[in-house]
Amino acid sequence: MKYGHFDDNRREYVITNPRTPWPWINYLGNEDFFSLVSNTGGGYSFYKDAKFRRITRYRYNNVPMDSGGKYFYINDGESVWSPGWKPCKTELDSYECRHGMNYTTIKGVKNGVEAEALYFVPLKTWAEVQKLTLRNTTNEVKTLKIFSFVEWCLWNAATDMENFQRNFSTGEVEIEDSVIYHKTEYKERRDHFAYYSVNEPMQGFDTDRETFFGLYNGFDEPQTVLEGAPRNSEAHGWSPIASHYVEVVLQPGESKDLVYVLGYVENAQDDKWESKNIINKTKAKATIARFDTAAKVDAALAELNAYWDNLLNVFTIKTGEEKLDRMVNIWNQYQCMITFCFSRSASFFESGIGRGMGFRDSNQDLVGFVHQIPERARERIIDIASTQFPDGGCYHQYQPLTKKGNNEIGQGFNDDPMWLILGTTAYIKESGDFTILEEPVPFDNEAGSEVSLFHHLTVSFDHVVNNLGPHGLPLSGRADWNDCLNLNCFSNDPNESFQTTENKSEGSQAQSLMIAGLFVVYGRDYVELCKVIGKTEEAARAQQHIDAMVEAIKLNGWDGDWFIRAYDYFGNKIGSKDNEESKIFIESNGWCTMAGIGLEEGMVAKALDSVKERLDCEHGIVLNNPPFTKYYIEYGEISSYPPGYKENAGIFCHNNPWIMIGETVQGRGDRAWEYFRKICPSYTEEISDLHKVEPYVYAQMIAGKDAFKPGEAKNSWLTGTAAWNYYAITQYILGIQPTYNGLRIEPCIAPEWKGFAVTRKFRGATYLIEVKNPNGSMKGVASLTVDGKLIEGNTIPLMPVGGTYKVEVIM
Numbered sequence: 001m002k003y004g005h006f007d008d009n010r011r012e013y014v015i016t017n018p019r020t021p022w023p024w025i026n027y028l029g030n031e032d033f034f035s036l037v038s039n040t041g042g043g044y045s046f047y048k049d050a051k052f053r054r055i056t057r058y059r060y061n062n063v064p065m066d067s068g069g070k071y072f073y074i075n076d077g078e079s080v081w082s083p084g085w086k087p088c089k090t091e092l093d094s095y096e097c098r099h100g101m102n103y104t105t106i107k108g109v110k111n112g113v114e115a116e117a118l119y120f121v122p123l124k125t126w127a128e129v130q131k132l133t134l135r136n137t138t139n140e141v142k143t144l145k146i147f148s149f150v151e152w153c154l155w156n157a158a159t160d161m162e163n164f165q166r167n168f169s170t171g172e173v174e175i176e177d178s179v180i181y182h183k184t185e186y187k188e189r190r191d192h193f194a195y196y197s198v199n200e201p202m203q204g205f206d207t208d209r210e211t212f213f214g215l216y217n218g219f220d221e222p223q224t225v226l227e228g229a230p231r232n233s234e235a236h237g238w239s240p241i242a243s244h245y246v247e248v249v250l251q252p253g254e255s256k257d258l259v260y261v262l263g264y265v266e267n268a269q270d271d272k273w274e275s276k277n278i279i280n281k282t283k284a285k286a287t288i289a290r291f292d293t294a295a296k297v298d299a300a301l302a303e304l305n306a307y308w309d310n311l312l313n314v315f316t317i318k319t320g321e322e323k324l325d326r327m328v329n330i331w332n333q334y335q336c337m338i339t340f341c342f343s344r345s346a347s348f349f350e351s352g353i354g355r356g357m358g359f360r361d362s363n364q365d366l367v368g369f370v371h372q373i374p375e376r377a378r379e380r381i382i383d384i385a386s387t388q389f390p391d392g393g394c395y396h397q398y399q400p401l402t403k404k405g406n407n408e409i410g411q412g413f414n415d416d417p418m419w420l421i422l423g424t425t426a427y428i429k430e431s432g433d434f435t436i437l438e439e440p441v442p443f444d445n446e447a448g449s450e451v452s453l454f455h456h457l458t459v460s461f462d463h464v465v466n467n468l469g470p471h472g473l474p475l476s477g478r479a480d481w482n483d484c485l486n487l488n489c490f491s492n493d494p495n496e497s498f499q500t501t502e503n504k505s506e507g508s509q510a511q512s513l514m515i516a517g518l519f520v521v522y523g524r525d526y527v528e529l530c531k532v533i534g535k536t537e538e539a540a541r542a543q544q545h546i547d548a549m550v551e552a553i554k555l556n557g558w559d560g561d562w563f564i565r566a567y568d569y570f571g572n573k574i575g576s577k578d579n580e581e582s583k584i585f586i587e588s589n590g591w592c593t594m595a596g597i598g599l600e601e602g603m604v605a606k607a608l609d610s611v612k613e614r615l616d617c618e619h620g621i622v623l624n625n626p627p628f629t630k631y632y633i634e635y636g637e638i639s640s641y642p643p644g645y646k647e648n649a650g651i652f653c654h655n656n657p658w659i660m661i662g663e664t665v666q667g668r669g670d671r672a673w674e675y676f677r678k679i680c681p682s683y684t685e686e687i688s689d690l691h692k693v694e695p696y697v698y699a700q701m702i703a704g705k706d707a708f709k710p711g712e713a714k715n716s717w718l719t720g721t722a723a724w725n726y727y728a729i730t731q732y733i734l735g736i737q738p739t740y741n742g743l744r745i746e747p748c749i750a751p752e753w754k755g756f757a758v759t760r761k762f763r764g765a766t767y768l769i770e771v772k773n774p775n776g777s778m779k780g781v782a783s784l785t786v787d788g789k790l791i792e793g794n795t796i797p798l799m800p801v802g803g804t805y806k807v808e809v810i811m
């Protein structure tokens with residue numbers, strides 16, 4: 001069952017039934033000011049950091065789900081309703097929500113009145129702009145009482161939810177003209193406030209929550225709205241809100257726009273006040289003035305759309321597969337931009353207070369957006385590398401506001417360093433900017449500790465080399481990519497965190513085949529980079545370590561039909577046929593096949609066949625099998641999940657593309673394509689009722705074959721799945737690979753594909769690439785011509801900047 005449809009021309013997903021199985025959301029803003037908005041107007045805003053600068057309040061995991069948001073209430077004399085159906089839940093005559101690229105419109109029709117709310121964050125603006133368009137489609141005059149609503153968060157989203165003995169006494173607002181200012185704590189250490197305005201004289205307002213709702217009412221029935229009369233309440237402590245009251249009289253056929261601005265301001269210490277206790281509103285007023293008419297709002301939206309045209313024009317495909325094209329051309333790239341902005345911090349599954357930016361996550365996210373915004377990728381790489389330690393280890397997470405490593409989670413995840421090599425080489429291959437390698441970058445943000453970024457790559461590589469276990473394989477530390485395989489944490493205490501408890505690492509033999517494969521793949525990238533920049537001795541030194549790792553994997557990591565997953569603390573195998581449960585895992589088989597380990601000896605094909613046989617199912621490839629059915633103290637969190645969920649035999653969509661890429665190493669394009677489609681959201685749209693989450697973006701996890709409800713997805717939006725699937729489809733299946741000196745074309749497709757076309761902007765030139773597959777091959781380029789000229793090999797050399805070049809590839 002579907003709840004809407006794609007509108008590819010407008011790059012929108014159109015939701016036509018507000019009762020989606022889960023809130024289907026969108027993101028507004030992509031620089032400093034951000035909002036999350038659901039298909040019924042739920043969600044919240046923050047400035048840069050969802051924990052430390054939460055502007056509006058949101059109640060996670062509430063009853064009903066998705067409680068709190070940017071609501072409009074309409075009292076038309078007959079009914080009280082909201083354009084997004086919720087929160088009033090008054091039955092609408094029609095409803096439509098359109099989620100587009102960083103904007104959302106929600107339209108409801110009731111009693112002959114159309115109300116359409118547009119939400120977006122204009123470029124370079126610290127504010128969300130909302131345009132509410134009201135249209136009278138009847139032959140009578142309509143008098144509409146319009147109430148807006150947001151609830152202020154007391155800035156720190158964590159303490160906002162716990163420290164009520166203080167919170168209920170601190171709230172302060174100011175009201176001037178049609179603007180409601182939220183200035184809690186402004187007179188002490190904060191230099192920021194928020195505001196909510198409307199571009200009409202308001203005929204009333206409310207800023208005290210309980211007065212607005214009435215003490216016993218929920219979001220669905222605010223007393224003031226039901227009565228059609230605001231109370232002009234001024235909040236002193238308790239819970240400040242902002243609600244404007246505007247009366248609109250519409251003649252038959254007439255329409256009217258109201259523009260609301262929800263903004264954030266920072267003032268310098270000596271410029272905070274206009275007069276005693278009256279805040280300096282200059283900046284707020286300037287922003288409000290930029291959007292005080294509907295025409296200005298429309299122009300700002302057009303700019304945002306043009307910005308997205310540019311971003312999405314860098315890489316477009318035409319394959320004849322509509323569902324594939326819309327993912328690659330629109331939604332997958334969009335999701336990559338969102339993961340760039342938010343890492344794993346704020347979604348409807350990530351509360352914005354738990355995790356900041358992840359070291360491994362952000363590096364992997366980079367491969368999904370580096371072609372769109374290389375300059376911002378550059379900045380991100382420097383930020384990430386600055387949280388590394390001199391020995392190559394690194395903070396697992398850092399806070400976006402301070403850019404400092406997060407002490408609570410600390411370090412010790414031994415895959416982390418290697419991802420920096422991926423992030424950096426992906427950036428240089430895309431941009432050709434080798435100067436980044438010379439950039440001085442500190443350790444642990446310590447001024448004076450700067451070394452070149454290249455040095456950071458060397459210590460990343462050596463962190464693996466210096467932390468090998470008895471089998472010559474990388475020690476896993478707290479965990480490798482799989483945060484839940486905690487091999488040095490023997491926890492019997494439910495109050496301990498699996499992630500931070502490391503109580504048994506002395507003499508540990510816990511080694512990871514996932515890191516081993518990862519080391520071979522990105523170690524080779526490191527070697528290639530060294531050679532390109534003339535560091536031949538370093539290249540040779542590194543190569544020896546890689547060769548040794550390949551041997552160690554073949555010797556101690558091969559189980560006969562697949563690669564084992566790890567050795568535990570005691571040196572026992574995990575993910576081996578000898579194990580009672582979880583005999584096989586996806587990660588080690590993904591990485592070792594991507595690395596092509598034992599390709600000639602048939603290991604790659606065998607491992608992939610075992611994955612097919614034991615891990616694949618209708619909805620994707622599960623992480624491990626058979627699932628753990630009891631708690632293993634020596635394995636940690638992985639065995640805490642019920643079978644079929646998350647890291648215990650769930651379909652962890654992040655790692656399915658590792659197998660897709662592994663299949664392309666083996667040359668089996670049919671298998672890669674089959675796996676791609678299974679988890680791709682546009683292909684699962686038809687089962688939205690089972691799948692539950694948005695059909696336009698990837699989810700982190702789909703319940704696996706052993707779950708209670710296989711096929712049910714969770715944790716949409718913020719997941720490495722976005723970047724990895726984009727990487728797999730564009731670089732390994734379609735095979736358009738940026739390299740240091742050109743675009744390599746190496747498709748690996750299903751034999752029934754007759755070909756496809758790609759437009760790729762790369763280093764200032766545009767390539768119109770036509771791939772033809774006359775003989776039904778899966779892999780291998782027979783010939784490549786650029787503007788009719790035959791090129792040796794399959795790499796398009798860098799062509800003069802500014803030109804457009806026709807490339808024909810025959811497979």
Ligand code: BGC
Nearest residue numbers: 344358360361481482483484
């Ligand atoms: C984390 C990743 C981790 C993955 C697997 C995700 O939630 O963000 O860093 O690799 O889970 O455990």
